[in-house]
Structure formats: structure tokens, C-alpha cells
Amino acid sequence: MGRRCLRVSRKMALRGLKVIDCATLFAGPLAATVLGDFGADVVKVEHPKGDPARSHGYAKDGVGLWWKMLGRNKRCVTLNLSTPEGQRIFRELAREADVVIESFRPGTFERWGLTYEVLSRENPGLILARVTGFGQKGPYKNRPGFGTLAESMSGFAHVTGQPDGPPTLPPFGLADGIAALATACAILIALRAREATGRGQVVDLAIIEPILTMLGPQPTVYDQLGIVQQRSGNRSVNNAPRNTYRTRDGRWVAISTSAQNVAERVMKLVGHPEFIQESWFATGRGRAEHADELDEVVSRWIAERTQDEVIKEFEKAGAAVAPIYDISDIMRDPQYQALESITTVDDPELGPVKMQNVLFRLSETPGEIRWPGPKLGEHNREVYAALGLDERDLKELSAKGVV
Missing domain, CATH: 3.30.1540.10 (formyl-coa transferase, domain 3)
Structure with missing residues (x-):
């Protein structure tokens, strides 16, 4: 499972799909992880200082543990997109890609000259998935956007907790995780549409929206009955005992x-x-x-x-x-063991590492974890060689802070 082999099984459903993941932290990158688990060739583009997810949460011997799961099945390169040379290299990468996933604040890609109009000019079939806290339009679009804010503004925190206690936030990235699955779904829908039209499109995903959808009929209930659901602890407003x-x-x-x-x-x-x-x-x-x-x-x-x-x-x-x-x-649970929900992956830094397996089982085109999260810039030579950059070029770019 953990071998550093870039070959993808012919049976993997997304074999041949090329994805560039230049998103940060969790929602966008996790969407790319899902695609990679089922065969997509995911190139993770990070700032030379590294994605913040590498140092988020627990670490062992200086190695971030969350990253091992989030970065799995990705080829990692470094690239400073705020530099003209970095932008040029990125456009070359995007020219051969099917999907680009980004999570920068609205206007950032535009400031870097990486608009969809620019990227799609040479690659009209490109899918650009833009994952932000509040979407690409509206009065909040330029606010910093994190899952915690989505959990707060979606109504989730308001209904979570004891009736006489404060609104409660989840102790993990719930809104980001839901948004990641929605992003992966949106990308596959856009790819299906491309089969009919030959053209790509922009996916505009606001993290505040998928979690709102998960809250069920609250908008309809409020619209029709004027009822605002309140906190009920572990009880349900729809049935009991629960x-x-x-x-x-x-x-x-x-x-x-x-x-x-x-x-x-x-x-x-x-x-x-x-x-x-x-x-x-x-x-x-x-x-x-x-x-x-x-x-x-x-x-x-x-x-x-x-x-x-x-x-x-x-x-x-x-x-x-x-x-x-x-x-x-x-x-330890026998049901999780029977489903192989937790699997072991060989990691060159940590040895055998346990992590969640792929999300679901497909009878004919199963997913697979081919390797865990790589080191920063581990695939620079491999990926950039395909663009014609040799060792000397990379040294010069590194000295300039581009890679």
C-alpha cells in the first residue's frame, strides 16, 4: 500500500485525471486527497515554506501526522505563486491539467494573472475549483474564511450543545470536511459536463454552504412556520428517546x-x-x-x-x-476491522502508519493509498523535468525563492 510507485492501476476510476492542488489547509486539499485515492495524478503545489497543514496538530519527531493523511497520493512540489516566474511555471502546469483546486482569498489569483480566462485560453477543458470561506461574491467574500466560521454562521453551533449551555463548536474540521466532499462531487459533475461540451468551468464553493445543507429542513421550517430550532443537547426535536x-x-x-x-x-x-x-x-x-x-x-x-x-x-x-x-x-472494533476502515501505510519517515482508508469500496474500480504525505518538494525534479527544467534551473529558481 505504501510503496512509492507512481503507476496507477488500470482499474482505478480516475486514472489519467491530472489535478493540481494549490489549496491550503483542509477543505480544498482534502477534496484533492479523495480524487487521488481513486487514481487521479495529484500534484500538490506548496509555497517553499510548506503548506500550513504540515505543522498543524500533533507531530512525531518533527513530522506532522495530519499531513501524512492529507498529503497521501500526492506528488509534492514547491512554487512561489507571488513571483512572475512562479506564475509562468504554474501556467505551464495548468496547461496539461484537468483540474486546479485553489483556496486563496478572492482576487488573489486575479492579482497573480491566473484568472480562469488566462488559464483556460490554452486549456479550454480546465476545471477551476475555488474553495473559500464565503465564495467569490457578496459582502463577506474578502473575509478570512475558516471552517470554524462556517460552523458558526451555518447555524450548526447554534443548535449544538446543552439547552442551558453555550453554542458548541466541533473539536475537528467538520465544515472543512463536508466542504471537501462537496468539492470533490462538484469537480466530478463538472468533468461529466465537459464530456458533453468539451469545455471546463469554474466551481465556486463557499465553505458556509455545504454544512448549511447538512442541517436539513431548518430554512423551510423557518419560512413556513417561523420556528427557530434551539439547542437540545443530545436529544432530537424529531423523535425520542434519543x-x-x-x-x-x-x-x-x-x-x-x-x-x-x-x-x-x-x-x-x-x-x-x-x-x-x-x-x-x-x-x-x-x-x-x-x-x-x-x-x-x-x-x-x-x-x-x-x-x-x-x-x-x-x-x-x-x-x-x-x-x-x-x-x-x-x-479494536471488529466491524471497522471487517471493513478495513483503518489501514496501515508504509512511510519512509515514520515506518508503518495507520490512517483512515479510502472513503468507500468500489467493486470494479477500488481506490488505494499508494503513499502517505511526502516531504516538502519531494517531487520537484520529477514534475518540473516534464516542463524542461533541469537541475541547474531548479537551483537558480531556488536561489530566487521561486521553488
Whole structure:
């Protein structure tokens, strides 16, 4: 899995697709990672100082661990796009590319002479994916844009947390991750359109939008009923019982009763079938309005049993339950092991490294992790040689701060 082999299996769906990833941090680069996992030739263009993701989060012996996952399946080159020579080299790279992914503040690519009009003049089939916090237009377009701001402005933080507590942000890049998947999807849609028209186009993705879509019907509910959803902790406004519950051995489980028949099974299991006869129990919304009553009997039953006992009894009853896992639990879980959700990749700096596998399984064109995140500028010679630059050229460009 971790061999430094640039050959791509003929069975990989995106074999032959050439992608330039000059985005920074997470949303744009993760979209490129997804494409690379399924065979795209991704060239990561970084400033000579390196992408900030290389030093983000935990490190071992000075080697950034997040980068190993984010930079996998990418060939890494350095290039200073703020210099005229860097811009010229970038245009040469883009001339042969199918996709360019960038995440600079709106107007930056234009200031560098790298507009879509310029890039597409010699490559009319190019897809330019622009991933920014607030999109390419509007009053906020020039604001710094990070996932945290999207989680705040999308309504996510407002509905997350306990009713009497503050709005709560996720402790990881949720909005960036959702935006990355949306970007990868948008690129594939644009490529499909290119098959029909022969022309590329610009993808304008604002990180504030995909996470808003994930929040469900809130805009429609507000439009039609004037209701603003409030924080409800781990409860749902749409059904109950739905919460996290502590077991006798101090561990936790979560249950969901989105389906009516599952809600009925839960109440029978915990010894209170009489609730099922209540008129309000017949709808998820009605059950949510009586969440205190339902949680009381469910939590009492769960508190009398260990986590293993609770899961065993729920499974026997055909009710939905899951343990609350930390990452150590995930690494040991037999279902994740059966799916090979966590895989081991050989890394020349760290040795064997475990990380998330490719996102999904395809029966005929599976994805693959061919190598983890490379060193800064590791592929300069290889990539730039294809543009006619030799060792002496690279030394001169390095001395000028271009690569």
C-alpha cells in the first residue's frame, strides 16, 4: 500500500485525471486527497515554506501526522505563486491539467494573472475549483474564511450543545470536511459536463454552504412556520428517546428511535410498554415533546446494566444502539476491522502508519493509498523535468525563492 510507485492501476476510476492542488489547509486539499485515492495524478503545489497543514496538530519527531493523511497520493512540489516566474511555471502546469483546486482569498489569483480566462485560453477543458470561506461574491467574500466560521454562521453551533449551555463548536474540521466532499462531487459533475461540451468551468464553493445543507429542513421550517430550532443537547426535536446514556460500568451508549417500530421495541425492552398506548407516542414529534418521561425510564434501565449487556439486549430486541467510542475503541472494533476502515501505510519517515482508508469500496474500480504525505518538494525534479527544467534551473529558481 505504501510503496512509492507512481503507476496507477488500470482499474482505478480516475486514472489519467491530472489535478493540481494549490489549496491550503483542509477543505480544498482534502477534496484533492479523495480524487487521488481513486487514481487521479495529484500534484500538490506548496509555497517553499510548506503548506500550513504540515505543522498543524500533533507531530512525531518533527513530522506532522495530519499531513501524512492529507498529503497521501500526492506528488509534492514547491512554487512561489507571488513571483512572475512562479506564475509562468504554474501556467505551464495548468496547461496539461484537468483540474486546479485553489483556496486563496478572492482576487488573489486575479492579482497573480491566473484568472480562469488566462488559464483556460490554452486549456479550454480546465476545471477551476475555488474553495473559500464565503465564495467569490457578496459582502463577506474578502473575509478570512475558516471552517470554524462556517460552523458558526451555518447555524450548526447554534443548535449544538446543552439547552442551558453555550453554542458548541466541533473539536475537528467538520465544515472543512463536508466542504471537501462537496468539492470533490462538484469537480466530478463538472468533468461529466465537459464530456458533453468539451469545455471546463469554474466551481465556486463557499465553505458556509455545504454544512448549511447538512442541517436539513431548518430554512423551510423557518419560512413556513417561523420556528427557530434551539439547542437540545443530545436529544432530537424529531423523535425520542434519543440520547446518550451511562451504563453501570461507567461507559456510554447512544440510542435512536427515528422509526416508530424501533421506539416501540425500546419501550417494551425497558419494561414500559404502557407508553406505546399514549396518543402522543404515535409520532416522533409527539415523543420528542415527552422526552423527559421517556429518558427517565430508559436511562434507569441502562444504568442497571453494563455496556456489553445493554448492547446485547438491544440487538436481541431489534432496537438501534451503539457504544460511544473513542479512537482506541475504533481501532479494536471488529466491524471497522471487517471493513478495513483503518489501514496501515508504509512511510519512509515514520515506518508503518495507520490512517483512515479510502472513503468507500468500489467493486470494479477500488481506490488505494499508494503513499502517505511526502516531504516538502519531494517531487520537484520529477514534475518540473516534464516542463524542461533541469537541475541547474531548479537551483537558480531556488536561489530566487521561486521553488
